[in-house]
Amino acid sequence: MKTIVITILGKDQPGLVDNLAKHVFAHKGNWLASNFAQMSGQFAGFVEVHVPHDTHDALINSLNTIEDIHVQSVSAIEKTSPMPQQSMVINVLGNDKAGIVQELTAVLNQQKLNIRSMESCCESAPNWGSLMFKATIVIDVPEEFDGDDLIEALEAVANDLVVDISTYT
Structure with a gap:
């Protein structure tokens, strides 16, 4: 096959x-x-x-x-034996702005993290009249990876950005 x-x-x-x-x-x-x-x-x-x-x-x-x-x-190319990995789910919420996806993915790239999947959208913020950016990003991380530094780096993208690492799988 x-x-x-x-x-x-x-x-x-x-x-x-x-x-x-x-x-x-x-x-x-x-x-x-x-x-x-x-x-x-x-x-x-x-x-x-x-x-x-x-x-x-x-x-x-x-x-x-x-x-x-x-x-x-x-x-598809057959995979060679990969390094032990786990998946991390990151939820991001903040005011929308041009370049936000590039800034978020640059942080992940700087930490050499692979994006497995990403879903994003912009929705009208109730009572604010501006657009809110929402994203759910699943990344592969080494088993010993500490997400605290990643959260700090992602939140530094914008002062109103909320980042939550909701699950490890």
């Missing part, structure tokens, strides 16, 4: 995921994981698929024929 990661992007419309699933199933693929979102009328997502070696190329060619969406696929 080969692992393929598929990305899709296109105008949101009913049936996109079903169409993709039909192509995967027709080539004996096993749908392992996916993550989809709709933003500003566009649909984007990622799918991880296991496919037999003998249908791999045919699935890639088939995916490239899907109309109305842009599809990219790459064969």
Whole structure:
């Protein structure tokens, strides 16, 4: 079996995921994981698929024929034995400002932390009339990692930023 990661992007419309699933199933693929979102009328997502070696190329060619969406696929590289890691979930809340994502990710990069997933949004703050930035970031950290320095560095991005490390997994 080969692992393929598929990305899709296109105008949101009913049936996109079903169409993709039909192509995967027709080539004996096993749908392992996916993550989809709709933003500003566009649909984007990622799918991880296991496919037999003998249908791999045919699935890639088939995916490239899907109309109305842009599809990219790459064969995943087998992981070597990773260093022991754990995941940390960081919740961030503060007034929105241009550059906040760059500043937050720069702090994580400076500490050589890998972002596993990140969800963010801006919402109207009740009674304030301004936008609030919210993010949930899952990062990989070494087992002996102390999150206190990270919280301090992230909160230094803005004086109103609240950072909470809510769980270790």
